[in-house]
Amino acid sequence: MSKLFEPLTLRELTFKNRIFVSPMCQYSAREGVPSPWHLVHLGSRAVGGAALVLTEATAVSPEGRISPGDTGLWNEEQVEAWKPVTRFIRDQGAVPGVQIGHAGRKASCSPPWEGGGAVPPQQGGWIPEAPSPVPFSEGSPVPRELSEEDLERLTGLFAEAAKRADRAGFDVVELHMAHGYLLHEFLSPLSNRRTDAWGGSLENRMRLPLRVAGAVREAWPAGKPLFVRISVTDWVEGGWDLEQSVIFSSRLRELGVDLMDCSSGALVSNAPIPAGPGYQTQFAQAIREQCGIAAGAVGMITEPVQAEHILSTGQADAVLLARELLRDPYWPLRAASDLGADVEWPAQYRRAKK
Numbered sequence: 001m002s003k004l005f006e007p008l009t010l011r012e013l014t015f016k017n018r019i020f021v022s023p024m025c026q027y028s029a030r031e032g033v034p035s036p037w038h039l040v041h042l043g044s045r046a047v048g049g050a051a052l053v054l055t056e057a058t059a060v061s062p063e064g065r066i067s068p069g070d071t072g073l074w075n076e077e078q079v080e081a082w083k084p085v086t087r088f089i090r091d092q093g094a095v096p097g098v099q100i101g102h103a104g105r106k107a108s109c110s111p112p113w114e115g116g117g118a119v120p121p122q123q124g125g126w127i128p129e130a131p132s133p134v135p136f137s138e139g140s141p142v143p144r145e146l147s148e149e150d151l152e153r154l155t156g157l158f159a160e161a162a163k164r165a166d167r168a169g170f171d172v173v174e175l176h177m178a179h180g181y182l183l184h185e186f187l188s189p190l191s192n193r194r195t196d197a198w199g200g201s202l203e204n205r206m207r208l209p210l211r212v213a214g215a216v217r218e219a220w221p222a223g224k225p226l227f228v229r230i231s232v233t234d235w236v237e238g239g240w241d242l243e244q245s246v247i248f249s250s251r252l253r254e255l256g257v258d259l260m261d262c263s264s265g266a267l268v269s270n271a272p273i274p275a276g277p278g279y280q281t282q283f284a285q286a287i288r289e290q291c292g293i294a295a296g297a298v299g300m301i302t303e304p305v306q307a308e309h310i311l312s313t314g315q316a317d318a319v320l321l322a323r324e325l326l327r328d329p330y331w332p333l334r335a336a337s338d339l340g341a342d343v344e345w346p347a348q349y350r351r352a353k354k
Contacts, residue, residue, distance in 0.1 A: 001245075001341070002307045002308060002336075002339040002340065002341040003018065003198070003308060003311040003312045004017060004018050004019065004304065004307050004311055004319070004335060004339060004341070005017045005018070005335075005341040006018065007341070007344060008051075008294075008317060008318060009344055010258045010259060010294065011222075011223050011224060011225050011258060012223035012224070013095065013171055013172070013223070013224060013225055014049035015095055015318070016093060016094075016319040017049070017051055017332065017343070018051065018307075018311055018317065018319060019049070019050045019051055019052075019307070019318070019319060019321065019331075019332045019335070020050065020051060020052040020097075020296060020318050020319065020321070021042075021050045021052060021053045021054055021056065021099040021320070022054060022072045022298055022320040022321060022322035022353060023054045023055060023056050023057055023099040023174070023176070023229075023319065023322075023326075024056055024067060024322050024326070025056045025057060025067075025070065026038060026041060026056055026069075026071075026192075026313050027067050027069035027070065027111035027112075028069055029069055029070060029071045029072070030069075030103050031072075031077075032062065032065070032070065032071055032072025032073075032074065032075070032078050033072075033077055033078050034055075034078070034082055034177040035070070035076065035120050037270060038055070038071065038085055039084060039085050039088060041090070042055065042085055042089060042096075043088045043089060044329040045094075045325055045329050046088065046089040046092035046093075046094035047096055047329070047330075047345060047346055047349075048313050048325070048328075048329040048333060049330065049331075049332030049333045049336070050093060050094055050140055050321075050332050050333065051096070051332075052094065052097050052172060052318075053089050053094050053096055053097065054097040054098065054099050054172070054174060054320075055067075055071060055085075055097070055098045055099055056070065056071060056099065057070065057100075057101045057103070057176050057181070058070070058071045058072060058073050058098050058099060058101070058161075059071070059072045059073070059074065059086070059100075059101065059102065059103070059236060060072075060073065060074060060100055060101070060102055060154075060158050060160075060161040061102065062074065062126070062158040063105055063107060063108075063126050063128075063129060064101065064102035064104075064107065064157075064180075064182070065083045065103060065107060065108075066103040066106060066107060066109060067109050067110060067111055067119070068108075068119060068124055068125065069111060070103075071249045072136060073161040073164045073165055074087070074157070074160075074161065074164075075098060075166070076164075077163070078081050078099075078168075079140070079167050079168045080168075081163045081207040082098075082168035082169065082170070083116075083168055083169055086168055086169030086170055087169060089160040090169070090171075092342070092346065093186075095171050095172060096169060096170050096171055096172075097170055097171065097172030097173070097174060097227075098142045098165045098168075098170045098172070098173055098174070099173075099174040099175075099176050099229065099327050100158065100160075100165065100173060100174070100175060100176065100216075101163065101175065101176025101177075101181055101182070101183070102129075102154065102157075102176075102181060102182040102183070103128070103181050103182065104128065104130050104131075104143070104180075104181050104182030104183075104184075104185045105128045105129070105130035105134070105135065105136050105140070105143040105180075105182075105185060105191070106128070106136050106180055106181055107126070107128040107129070108125035108126050108128055109126070117139060118141050119155045120138075120141075121281050127141065127143070127144050128141060128143040128144070129143055129144050129146050129150070129182070129200060130143035130144070130145065130146065130182070130185055130191065131145070131146060131182075131186050131191060131192040131193070131194055132145055132191065132192060132193040132194055132199070133145045134191055134193060135177065135208065136180065136269060137269035137270075140244045143195075148177055148196075151198065151208055152184075154204060154208070154212070154295050155208070155211050155212055155215050156215070156352050157217040158175070158212045158216050159215040159216055162216045162219045162220045162221070163219050165220075165221075166220065166221055166224070170299070171225075172224065172225050172226075172227060173216065173220055173224070173226055173227070174226075174227035174228065174229055174238055174261060175212065175216060175220055175226070175227070175229070176210075176229055177209050177229060177230050177231075178229045178230050178231040178261075178263045178264075178266070178292075179229075179263065179265070179266035180231070180265075180266040180267035180268075183208065183209045183212060184230070184231055184240070184266075184267055185267070186198065186199075186205055186206075186208045186209055187205050187206065187209060187230075187240050187244070187248065188205070188234055188239050188240040188267050188307060189205065189238065189239065189240075190234060190236065190238065190239045190240075190268060191267060192205050194243060196319045200348055203245065204243055206247075206248055206251065207246070210248075210251055210252070210255065213226075213228065213252055213255050213257060214255045215291050217255055217256040217257070225258040225259065226256060226257050226258055227257070227258065227259045227260070227261050228249075228252055228257050228259075228260055228261065229260075229261035229262075229263055230245055230248070230249070230260060230262065230263070230266055230286070231263055231264045231266060232245045232262050232263070232280070232283035232286075233245070233264050233265070233266045233283070234264075234265065234268055234271060235264065235268070235271040235272060235273050236264050236267075236271050238269070238340075239267065239268070240242075240294045242283065242286060245283070245287065246286065246287065246290045246291060247271045247346060249287050249291040249293060250290075250291045250292075252293075253291055253292065253293040257293070258293075258294060258337060259293065259294040259295065259296055259317065260284075260287050260288075260291070260294070260295045260296070261295075261296045261320060262280060262284040262287055262295055262296060262297060262298065262316075263280060263298050263299060264283060264289075264299075265282050275299070275300065277300045277301075277302065277303060277306065278297070278299070278300060278302060278306060278310065279299055279300060280297065280298060280299035281299075281301075281310050281315045281316060283286070283297075283313070284296060284297040284298075284310075284315055284316040284317075285297075285315040287314065287316075288314070288316065288317065290317075294317040294318070295316050296317065296318045296319065296320050297315060297316035297318075297319050297320070298320040298321075298322070301319050301320075301321055301324065302321075302324045304334070304335035304338040304339055305338070305339075307321075307335065308339055319341065321330050331334055333345060333353075337354070
């Protein structure tokens, strides 16, 4: 049997295969409320056969959005708007999951098709927040340094967002601690220049992310899995790296995290990243083997045979696809055909199954 189409059980939840939809920002919400676009975008990936459909990075507060068009989970209007989306995904036999996060110093930006630059307060944006007043890149705004009171508030915002995610019908929560956003900014010494209990040593830099993970695990139903996405390395000397990621992942496992979603980079705008097919799978394998936790591989995974190889050789427990699922929402159905796996098609589409 194909490893790619073998079920995976985490806690009380079983995924029908090992193909997960990676979070992909759509920049198409209003005031954090998902739109019909999100229903069609996410729903079509569920129809296409993926086992887990993760939303885009969904903000725990208005100032935590990457752009004014990001989705959120900071109020009940958003909860109600997510319910049709989660219901449709589940009706297709897939698991609805939400990635929650805070953009930190990379917040208040325009969508990529509008240039991706900073949106100032006078144009509907806001002043970004961060561990330290260090901008993301030359020309980026200087963020406001978060206070002790802010950090206490942030922990509560993540826990409350997890409770709303449960009420909205999600069965997986993924904490976004990667790609240069707030919790990653606390982890990396390149962005965290604090000299108090929240910066300096590895233990101090991990303090807020671990506190958030613990609070979310407590707020999230015990039978539902909790994932964490990390950038395993900043790809810059003196930054966050694999050795620290192993220590951090082990601590997260002790707190009840069920799967590490292993990505990399995006903290530094000009980092030299050796991108290529499967270039991050080594990180998933290292975390999986050294930490005793399930791991997901992501990054330029495009072919069914490639995905099958990653799983059958023990490099990861699941694969997360992004751009390839934008090109082909029905990639899982094609992969099943290529690998000789007999999977159920939607009744409405069975006439096309060969």
